[in-house]
């Protein structure tokens with residue numbers, strides 16, 4: 001059977017949930033027995049988002065193979081419950097880098113290198129790689145940005161070409177748009193959708209389905225109007241009103257008949273009936289009233305919650321699994337340095353310090369770790385959050401006042417966190433960290449080992465610095481437990497404070513492997529300890 005492709009384009013504005021829609025559609029198809037894969041095409045020129053500020057781009061989602069990718073891959077993995085690889089995300093930067101490298105090698109000797117066909121061929125080659133690598137029957141491809149962006153033109157052109165090359169019956173175009181609401185007249189408008197479909201048409205693509213996102217109920221007349229003006233079947237106009245929980249999206253798409261419709265249009269036959277019970281239970285749980293447990297998330301990109309997307313989702317998964325609501329208090333660590341936001345921190349029953357880079361706000365995070373340690377407030381430190389928990393320990397338990405990471409103070413006398421040896425000679429910033437899945441051996445009887453109920457785990461990493469082994473013994477003598485170590489014994493992967501209800505730091509990022517139906521054990525550990533402190537469990 002030839003591979004089927006579903007392309008997701010965006011119209012009107014970005015950030016309307018194209019990624020979640022593609023992820024949910026993937027689940028609809030997986031539930032019908034198909035092997036699906038998902039890919040995101042990012043039209044920006046960076047080679048990957050690894051070098052971009054979270055303010056610009058949101059979280060960088062890390063895969064097993066160490067690829068630093070767009071946060072939409074997090075949605076795909078969480079909704080469809082799959083593990084993706086490097087081929088599932090590429091950028092204009094990667095496409096050009098490849099074509100230019102070939103040109104320098106002389107592969108095109110004599111030729112003039114052009115957007116069509118050289119760039120579009122490379123785009124098509126990379127789309128084709130997904131099915132080759134994964135054996136997927138259906139590949140869902142999301143194109144970043146909105147139709148009409150200069151950057152996305154070569155991508156759209158490549159999709160247009162693919163339609164003829166792989167056969168029209170194997171390609172389906174879903175256009176996700178936004179219906180603005182005009183407060184003065186109380187109505188939703190379809191005109192921007194019509195314009196974005198016109199823009200898509202001008203490059204030779206006619207959408208087969210329109211998913212009309214809106215914050216307000218979309219009545220039937222509006223659906224008729226979109227069908228008429230945009231030349232799609234009425235059945236293929238899917239209104240999608242904003243839901244209180246993302247995890248309701250698959251259920252809504254199913255109710256709207258999207259799953260059956262897609263396979264009918266692709267000429268496929270389902271091999272099994274979808275089972276929505278676990279999802280319905282999950283959504284019911286989200287909607288039912290639950291005791292709230294306040295968790296302080298002390299970070300530096302808190303104005304943009306997308307920067308901590310997976311951390312937020314992992315907290316939600318864990319909270320739901322024990323029947324509570326994670327009420328996240330977003331605290332800017334720099335505020336703590338100025339004596340601000342302490343009330344919010346003190347009102348919380350758990351503290352989480354997520355990953356990060358650079359020195360801004362570091363001292364505030366160390367203060368949060370100190371507070372959690374001294375007041376015995378449950379604490380989970382993720383990567384940087386583990387490193388800072390060790391710095392607090394060195395400063396305030398061991399008495400090394402100037403203890404620091406060489407990331408923030410190169411000349412500290414007590415570099416308890418230091419650059420990994422392999423990192424010392426590296427000068428390029430992009431893609432050069434310790435990235436991806438590495439094993440970690442758990443110490444029997446530790447908080448971490450009990451939480452995981454495993455002897456060894458594999459977790460995803462993204463860091464340059466590590467715990468300095470010269471200090472290991474001294475830390476251990478004074479009440480730090482290194483409960484997770486790399487199999488060769490060289491790298492501290494998990495540290496925890498003894499005689500504390502739950503103070504655990506991980507050099508890796510457990511948040512990337514949390515799933516709605518399989519919350520991450522360490523997040524569950526944090527939530528359980530916090531719920532206990534709050535007196536609700």
Ligand code: GLN
Nearest residue numbers: 355356383384463464465
């Ligand atoms: N900046 C730290 C390092 O590079 C922590 C990285 C992180 O939190 N992802 O090791």
